[in-house]
Amino acid sequence: MIKILASLVQMQGLDKVIGEKEVLKKRLPLQLEELERNVAEAKKRVDDAKKALDNNGKSRDTLELEVKSNNEKIEKYESQLPSIKTNKEYKALNSEIDHLKEKNQKIDDKILDLMDEEQALKELYQKAKEGFEGAEGELQDKEADLRKQIVNVDKVIQDTRDERNQIAKTLPLNIVKRYASLINNKNRRAVVFVNNNKGCGGCGFSIRPQLLIDIARKETIVSCESCGRMIVDTSLIEKNVDEVE
Numbered sequence: 001m002i003k004i005l006a007s008l009v010q011m012q013g014l015d016k017v018i019g020e021k022e023v024l025k026k027r028l029p030l031q032l033e034e035l036e037r038n039v040a041e042a043k044k045r046v047d048d049a050k051k052a053l054d055n056n057g058k059s060r061d062t063l064e065l066e067v068k069s070n071n072e073k074i075e076k077y078e079s080q081l082p083s084i085k086t087n088k089e090y091k092a093l094n095s096e097i098d099h100l101k102e103k104n105q106k107i108d109d110k111i112l113d114l115m116d117e118e119q120a121l122k123e124l125y126q127k128a129k130e131g132f133e134g135a136e137g138e139l140q141d142k143e144a145d146l147r148k149q150i151v152n153v154d155k156v157i158q159d160t161r162d163e164r165n166q167i168a169k170t171l172p173l174n175i176v177k178r179y180a181s182l183i184n185n186k187n188r189r190a191v192v193f194v195n196n197n198k199g200c201g202g203c204g205f206s207i208r209p210q211l212l213i214d215i216a217r218k219e220t221i222v223s224c225e226s227c228g229r230m231i232v233d234t235s236l237i238e239k240n241v242d243e244v245e
C-alpha cells in the first residue's frame with residue numbers, strides 16, 4: 001500500500017504541473033495577440049496622424065489659392081478705378097476691393113492657425129511613428145520565443161500526462177478512477193497531506209484521531225470526511241511537491 005500511496009503522491013505532483021502548464025497554454029496566445037494588437041493600434045495612430053497632416057496641408061492650399069484669386073481680383077479692380085465715370089460706381093468698386101482685402105485678412109489668420117496646427121500634427125505624427133516602431137520591435141523580439149513556448153508547452157503537457165498515465169497503469173483501476181474523479185472535481189487536487197493543524201491539506205477539515213493513525217500507518221487510503229480528497233502522511237512528500245499548507 002505504501003507504494004500505491006507514493007505513486008498517488010507522484011501523480012498529484014505531475015497533475016499540478018499539468019494544471020500550471022494548462023494555464024500557461026491559455027495565456028501564451030493571449031500575450032501574442034496583445035503584442036499584435038498593439039502593432040495594429042500603433043499603425044492606425046500613424047495613419048490617422050498622417051491623414052490629419054495631409055488634410056491640414058490641403059486646407060492651407062485651398063486657402064492660399066483663395067487669397068491668390070482675391071488678390072488678382074483686387075489688382076484688376078484697382079486697375080479699373082481710374083476709368084470709372086460716376087462717383088457711385090467708384091464707391092461700389094472701392095467697397096468691393098475693401099471687402100476682398102478684409103476677406104484675405106481673415107483667410108490669412110486661418111492660414112496662421114493651420115500652420116500652428118501643422119506643427120502640433122507633425123509632432124503627433126512623429127510620436128505615432130516612434131510608437132509604431134516600438135510596438136513592432138517588441139513583437140519581433142518576443143514573437144519567436146512565444147511561438148516556441150506555445151509549441152513547447154503542449155509537449156510538456158503531453159509528456160507529463162504520459163508520465164502520469166504510466167504510473168496510473170501500475171495502480172488498481174478503482175483507485176485510478178477515484179483519483180481521476182477527484183482531479184476533475186476538486187480543483188486538480190486529489191491527494192493532499194495532513195496540514196499543520198492536523199487537518200485536511202485540501203479543505204482544512206479536522207481529521208479524527210483514529211484517521212490520523214490510519215494515515216500514519218500508510219496501510220490504507222484515507223479520504224477526507226469533508227471534501228473526499230485522499231489524505232496521505234507528510235513523510236510521503238516528494239522534494240518537488242509543495243502540497244503542505
Ligand SMILES: [Zn+2]
Pocket residue numbers: 200201202203204205224225226227228229
Ligand atoms: Zn478535505
